Amino acid sequence: MLVSQVPALKEYWYPVAYSADVVQVPRPARVLGEDYVIWRGREGAVGAAVDECPHRGSRLSQGWIENGDLVCGYHGWAFAPSGACTRIPQNDPEAPIPPRARTLSVLVEERYGLVWICPGMPREGIPALPEADDPQFVLIHEIMEVWRASAPRVIDNALDVSHLSWTHRNTIGDSANPRMNNLKVERDGQRLRSRVSYVSRLTAEQRENTGLTGDFTTRVTNSELVQPFVFRDVMEYENGLRHVLFKTATPVDDTHTLFCQFIARNDNPDEAKKAGIVALDRKIQSEDKELLEQIRPEFPLEMQTEMHTRTDRMTVEYRRILAELASEGSLVPPDHAWSRPFVDAARAAAKAATSPREQG
Ligand code: FES
Numbered sequence: 233m234l235v236s237q238v239p240a241l242k243e244y245w246y247p248v249a250y251s252a253d254v255v256q257v258p259r260p261a262r263v264l265g266e267d268y269v270i271w272r273g274r275e276g277a278v279g280a281a282v283d284e285c286p287h288r289g290s291r292l293s294q295g296w297i298e299n300g301d302l303v304c305g306y307h308g309w310a311f312a313p314s315g316a317c318t319r320i321p322q323n324d325p326e327a328p329i330p331p332r333a334r335t336l337s338v339l340v341e342e343r344y345g346l347v348w349i350c351p352g353m354p355r356e357g358i359p360a361l362p363e364a365d366d367p368q369f370v371l372i373h374e375i376m377e378v379w380r381a382s383a384p385r386v387i388d389n390a391l392d393v394s395h396l397s398w399t400h401r402n403t404i405g406d407s408a409n410p411r412m413n414n415l416k417v418e419r420d421g422q423r424l425r426s427r428v429s430y431v432s433r434l435t436a437e438q439r440e441n442t443g444l445t446g447d448f449t450t451r452v453t454n455s456e457l458v459q460p461f462v463f464r465d466v467m468e469y470e471n472g473l474r475h476v477l478f479k480t481a482t483p484v485d486d487t488h489t490l491f492c493q494f495i496a497r498n499d500n501p502d503e504a505k506k507a508g509i510v511a512l513d514r515k516i517q518s519e520d521k522e523l524l525e526q527i528r529p530e531f532p533l534e535m536q537t538e539m540h541t542r543t544d545r546m547t548v549e550y551r552r553i554l555a556e557l558a559s560e561g562s563l564v565p566p567d568h569a570w571s572r573p574f575v576d577a578a579r580a581a582a583k584a585a586t587s588p589r590e591q592g
């Protein structure tokens with residue numbers, strides 16, 4: 233499936249920018265293939281609307297803010313964050329403004345230092361992320377960037393603890409220790425939780441970041457699918473440190489994702505320590521990005537399309553959850569529409585390898 237084939241995905245909240253970056257300058261944001269404009273208007277309120285002026289369709293993100301209202305650069309109509317038009321410069325000032333002269337507003341809210349929008353009627357609120365609001369933890373923003381990868385592939389990677397020993401063998405993984413201990417997976421509606429322990433590498437950077445000593449530690453990871461494109465992971469270290477990782481994947485379109493990562497820590501790190509933590513987490517994510525950007529954006533929903541092992545139970549459940557969402561009036565064609573050429577080529581290669589004489 234591709235994200236554009238699942239209408240239900242419009243009914244969730246997605247982060248589109250850091251709150252601090254939404255100032256009195258309109259900025260574009262793209263979610264599920266639609267263009268939006270976001271801006272900070274009167275009394276600091278954030279507005280969000282389809283990026284199209286109701287007059288002649290100009291891009292509102294090309295305009296500017298004046299007296300707290302969003303001004304369209306084409307003929308100067310102005311709009312409040314509610315969407316209401318507050319000025320049509322070419323009309324007499326006394327003439328009433330037609331009620332239809334409105335931007336197509338979308339729901340917008342600020343939470344965890346991020347601006348979130350919901351393109352449709354929300355079926356759930358902005359996800360509750362307990363440690364991001366907890367005064368015992370420090371919230372640190374780490375990454376907000378567009379990846380050339382699809383949103384389900386990005387979250388699939390987050391839910392997949394077993395890649396850690398391999399993909400991250402040069403940072404926190406140990407490819408000599410790929411086994412997951414006591415993997416437990418639970419599903420609760422559209423939420424997934426897993427708990428697992430494994431050997432994690434302690435490089436000099438990681439020793440600095442965690443306060444642990446030695447070359448390896450046993451780390452416990454409590455992963456959670458909070459919403460289809462929102463992930464939370466409470467990592468427990470032996471010394472009581474909790475490193476809580478939040479990842480969101482805003483589907484920009486079928487092939488691009490606005491990846492956002494922030495963490496909460498219970499060790500009140502100073503600025504130098506924070507910089508070290510962020511640097512290592514960015515390095516780890518770049519290892520994922522390099523692989524994810526080369527994986528096809530279509531996400532398989534049929535269990536037979538890929539192969540699965542015992543440690544893939546979390547990501548198998550993720551496919552089931554997305555398949556259920558996709559079945560709600562979606563237009564998803566069967567996987568074989570895109571996987572057939574790949575499967576045929578693999579079968580032909582296997583056949584050629586087992587019957588060399590037939591090749592003559
Ligand atoms: S197109 Fe926006 S004011 Fe005319």
Ligand SMILES: [Fe+2]
Pocket residue numbers: 389395396399400516520
């Ligand atoms: Fe990873």
